[in-house]
Amino acid sequence: MIGKTQGVFQHLIIIFLLLAAVWVSAAERASFGMIVKPVSDEYARFIGLDGPEGAYVVSTPASGGLRPGDVILKVDDAPIKTPADLQEVIRVHQPGDQVQLMIARGKERVQISYALKSAASSGAGFRPGQAARMPSGLGSFPTIESRDFEKEVLKSERPVLAYFYANWCVPCKTYLPIMQEIGQQHADVKIVGIDVDKSRDIVNRYGISGILPAVILFNGGREIDKVMRVSKKALVDVLLTKIRKDGDEIEVFPSIGKGHWITDVAFIKDSGWLTSRDSDQTIFIWDYRQGALVRTYRAVKSALSPNGAYAALADKNRTAIAVVDIAKQKQSLIQTKLFIEKLAISPFGNAIAGFGAEQNGRFSVNIWTPDNRLIRSIPVDPENNPLMVQFAFSPDGASFALSTLNKLEFFATENWERKTVVTMKGAARVLQFTSDSRAILAPGVDENLVDLQGRKTRGIGGRTVVGRPDARLLIVDNGDNSFRLMSDKSGGTGLRFAGHRAPVNAGAVGDAVRWLASGSSDGTVRLWDPATGDEMVQLLAFGNGEWIVITPEGYYNASARGHEFLNIRRGSRVYGMDQFYDVFYRPDIVSAKLKGDPIAGLVTLTVEEAIKNPPPAVQISFLPDRTGDAKVKVCYRVQSTGGGIGEVRLFQNGKLIKSDGFYREVASQDMMATLKLTQLDGGTVYRDMRSLTIREKQSPGAVVLRAKGDVFEECLEMETIAGENEIGLAAFNASNTVQSAMSTARFLSTRASDEPHLYILAVGIDRYRDASINLKYAAKDARDFLAQLADKAKTIYKPDNIHLTRLIDERAGKSDILKAVEKLASEVKHGDSFIFFNASHGLLLQSQYYIVTGSFDGSLNRSESLISSNEIVEMSKKIKSLSQLYIFDTCHAGGVDAIVSGLYDARMSVLAKKMGLHIYASAGSVETALDGYQGNGLFTHALLEGLKNGAAVDKDKSGAVTVKSLGIYARETTREISNTLGHPQTPLMINFGKDSRLFEVR
Structure with missing residues (x-):
């Protein structure tokens, strides 16, 4: 297995390959005998270089005078601009030759004499574009590069198994016989090798992480499935069953691996939040009750506290550290004199550890308080490769452990005294305290469980499950990407949890949380029922800002384009989730699942039923x-x-x-007549959805x-x-x-463009026939929005080409609104723009969204006073404009809880996709609507601020405010203000179709 530490080597140029003898008998050649990598811009600035030149020394033999962190600038008189230059220099040398090196050691420039080493060489190595020669008797298979990928894989008439490997990866060579055996048994399947170091574009496209070897099965030009860490033939056999004609398994799966592998997970106590951290140093904050991504922190280097409550984030220069209290969203800043390589932070956020190079070229681990006070500096022996240095805080915050080559040290954080020094053999790949804080797990060394007194034992392996100080919980790998949950208080083999496509790296539980969380190298965080082993949801964030939370039944919540990374497979056929969007985009069902509620009553259609x-x-x-x-x-x-x-x-x-x-329309008018608008709270909506299920199933x-x-x-x-x-x-x-x-x-x-026209229909209703539901700011919101946008639009449209229709209070009944739409339908042309603004009551009932018009008299009679989402679709079709924006600033009389919010999101998103247009939608409570904000409803206030401050909205300096940019500004402004008011409100901005300009910024 290539773990987290070894995975880093993908980005290194390895000058001295000890693995050469695995392939062929070797001859002697000269070598520097070290591992180097390119110099980063940030490190070049830190040590005073003019630019990123030279070769950064990652590891080196103990003799020779070089240290990790040195930068080789010259060999004899030859300048070294990149690591590849070293290979050119030594071609004329023999092992044992002395060369003169000019190096940068921090800000110093040092000249040393260096004796070249001896390394195995051969002209018949494993190279892209050539056959990969296996050990005698096992045959060969071709390797391909990026230029051949489409022809050999995507356009292949046969199914293709793509075997991702690296020359430096020992398991990749060890498991090659598995692939050869597969090839012999399945003549109808093509097998190709892909070198991850030579085909980075393919690696990034298909999400191959540092876990090698990996195999992806392609058929008909589409990815069918993948397995990382191909250690057993059975794993590949299971892959191949998915392209057989008799295969009828139905599976919903995200494009796993397109994110980076998960290294840490934790539930923040008393918050409803789950934190995760990935190998790209990004920290994600998930709402595990709603099933949604809340916030993202990106940094070049980062760390999470053991309890997930605090984060440490290095700045882009890697010399300053932001300390973040995640729940309170507060930050402090530490200025350091280190070039930061690694970070750790205590569970209370009161101590931050950073490892890196000082400006004299030496490495140390420094400890600071959040107020920028240096507590202690611990020198690190120069013989240590920086990759070998691992450190961690205990879950109770009382201890700090530091692992270097052949040594493990424990410190008491109360006074930072060194309490115990333990001699080890080798270096730990990962360092984790057990959940009871009494011992360290150190995979990579022989005796991998060490208690605070230095006593060493051979543990069962695994990764710590954080969050339970009373029990030593572990996630133990089963070798097939499944895991079992083990405890020092329970015997047996443990319950099996199956679903991840790569090894599991982290686990978490919580005192008041009913789920077990696991984080894997497949890029997913999964929540499980620890009593049954059943998967509840997958949480997956991609590097482009999109995300998905999906249940095993196929229902999901996602960012605006997150569903594009979701697929459904039945046998050899793969469907995009976009094809099922109308049915399976259901944030309300995801939320119900995470509450532990049965969802059968909410499910109108399963994936299995749909795909038949x-x-x-x-x-x-x-x-x-x-x-x-x-x-x-x-x-x-x-x-x-x-x-x-x-x-x-x-x-x-x-x-x-x-x-x-x-x-x-599926609701019964008799049933509707018995309800009042204020009765439509989350519970009523929930029961209503369940009663709808039977009728919709039919x-x-x-x-x-x-x-x-x-x-x-x-x-x-x-x-x-x-x-x-x-x-x-x-x-x-x-x-x-x-x-x-x-x-x-x-x-x-090529026809000439007509002069563009803008049509705005604004509806605002404060006064209803049923006076008990009257509002305060809706009518003013409609007037203000209409006037302000019309004025701004003059930067694009001639004044005579701006057409305004305003319907207020008693003139905004259902018939009035529909008549206005009919009139506009006869006037608006394809090239015109149309905007519909509505400020009123809104409601959710039996999978429909409704506008409550001014003719509402207290009876939920849809034909008389409610405009449904279905009718809104028909409105959109009648109006010919290809550029349409619908704005719904509605008040939900029954309140806006998790159920209402989730279903509101689902219905509005499906509505926007169905019509192929843009929707701004904000649902607030009556209390929020009546309070208002500075003379308008809160969401309309945010829109008006965006219209006033075009330069602030136009963040990319395009010179115009567009539909999308105004939506983003209004959403963030509403969210920020509502949080300060104690009524959190996050509007939906749903964009289908092309973006368009609203006005120019002048």
């Missing part, structure tokens, strides 16, 4: 590359693949322009206007818009539960 009726295949017929015509004929074909044909949706530039389905989705059979073909005249036109086509299966992948076609319209 696959979506149809769709195809757009030929379109011209360019046209000057005002209209173009678009023809398309939809063909059943076994699940029939349901609703067909056609999009232009991302916006829905045609669909042939309508949506049934006939989910849209009702299609006409039956289509197994093949459906249609043509229509579509109005073009000047510039690029992108046509998108998607179709559902007959039950309208699974959508096809989107088919797209593009053409360029």
